[in-house]
Amino acid sequence: MFTDTELAIVAIILDDEEQELHQAKKRKWVHEAWKKRGTEGEFATLYKELVDDATKFFEYFRMSENCFNILLKKIEIKLRKQDTHWRKAISPRERLAVCLRYLATGDSLKTISFSYRLGHATVQKIVVDTCRIITENLMSEMLPNPTEEMWKSIADNFYMLWNFPNCLGALDGKHISIQAPHNSGSLFFNYKKTFSVVLLALVDANYNFIAVDVGAYGKNSDGGIFANSSLGKALQQNSLSIPQNAALPNTATEAPFVIVGDEAFPLKTYLMRPYPGKDLDGPKRIFNYRLCRARRIVENAFGILTQKFRIYNRRIQAKAENVDYVILTTCILHNFIKKIDTNTYKHDITSTTVAEETKLEKLPMQGGNTTRDAFRVRELFKDFFNSEAGSVPWQNDRI
Structure with missing residues (x-):
């Protein structure tokens, strides 16, 4: 017979094993192509080259790099997400890039999903969240009540x-x-x-x-x-x-x-x-x-x-x-x-x-x-x- 303490320990162990199995299943749901976001995604491969060419940067984002950086500085804290023990969070800079690319081109969320190596639902959430953050933080500055x-x-x-x-x-x-x-x-x-x-x-x-x-x-x-x-x-x-x-x-x-x-x-x-x-x-x-x-x-x-x-x-x-x-x-x-x-x-x-x-x-x-x-x-x-x-x-x- 197990004591109450031993039963509690067994329950904790089983719970930890269940969580690890759940996380493993979640990791298996990530497509192999998406795992290469950090090396083959459009942000990883193209952004650094755009920074070196002002004209191309403007054509891509429909704003200058200076404007992009000022905008990012205003909302960076709101865009930042916490890393998890099994996945690194998408950076504020990449989140803003995804949103602006969507607005600038009108490309479908699916197209941006493939090019940035991100899930379709992830791209959709990034666009919506970023738009809300821009609205909430810049509305009073860009559309003030006229005096x-x-x-x-x-x-x-x-x-x-x-x-x-x-x-x-x-x-x-x-x-x-x-x-x-x-x-x-x-x-x-x-x-x-x-x-x-x-x-x-x-x-x-x-x-x-x-x-x-x-x-x-x-x-x-x-x-x-x-x-x-x-x-x-x-x-x-x-x-x-x-x-x-x-x-x-x-x-x-x-x-x-x-x-x-x-x-x-x-x-x-x-x-x-x-x-x-x-x-x-x-x-x-x-x-x-x-x-x-x-x-x-x-x-x-x-x-x-x-x-x-x-x-x-x-x-x-x-x-x-x-x-x-x-x-x-x-x-x-x-x-x-x-x-x-x-x-x-x-x-x-x-x-x-x-x-x-x-x-x-x-x-x-x-x-x-x-x-x-x-x-x-x-x-x-x-x-x-x-x-x-x-x-x-x-x-x-x-x-």
Whole structure:
């Protein structure tokens, strides 16, 4: 007969043997190819060569090595994992490389799994976790809540660069194609006959994102998404530290600060949209041209974002909640890269800008909830653009 102490010792021994057997089985599940990650994986073989060639590094990660290292320094602690007794943890640098490669190319997780010698589930977890960490740690820095001074600076830049005074930003929505979520019905099915989520963005005069709303159902309209977004509600409640009315340049006429959008948005005292209709008189057509010239900045920003992160050229295959983090991460990185690697965006901006001759045809009539004040504000801007103080030499040729 065994004593209680001897039975306890036997139980501990059996438990240790069971754990060792379990770990051995787990080790057997790792494919032979994955065991060579440290010697034959893409990070082990290619990264050191990319470091020696700035051009190739930028082409591979869509950012400079300096930008990569600064980004890594900001999130390295959060990315670090503990080694286990049977496997060495993937380094923060490699985790960031995997995530950026996914965003930069749009390659499938399976493709990256093979090239980096990592399991498919491991790659998926690395991408999702890294996107969450970037969002949580850089959101407040790259997309801060604008102060009154920041709004004034944005408005100054819009007038200096795009000849639209008292403008706080250009607003638009972009449909991001995704794999149809399970049991979602027609919620994500949009007018383009694809499944999507919507990225609603407010952009400044230099193509930086000021505010974004991510994850709205693809079936919803831009105007409806804006009305239900945090940005739309804050503007309606006047809780965004927006400056008081200011005189239009070289005049004594005071006008509110506004954002500019296309015909999908409602006319508000703080939101200007084009005059609807086809047979417009000259002054209204000039207003539409001047507004569209400022508004196209947000379309250009979407073009730059798509060119920078090729994941947008394919249908994103991930859970809806993870898609939101992926999109938000690209917006944050867009601002981050522009801040660190200013010169690298010159080609992107040049190659993605939309022609100024925006077509103004068949703009739908706005709904009946537009206030008289909103009409009055639009008239103020129209009159300014057609006056000696506010006109530009080429506007009559453009319309």
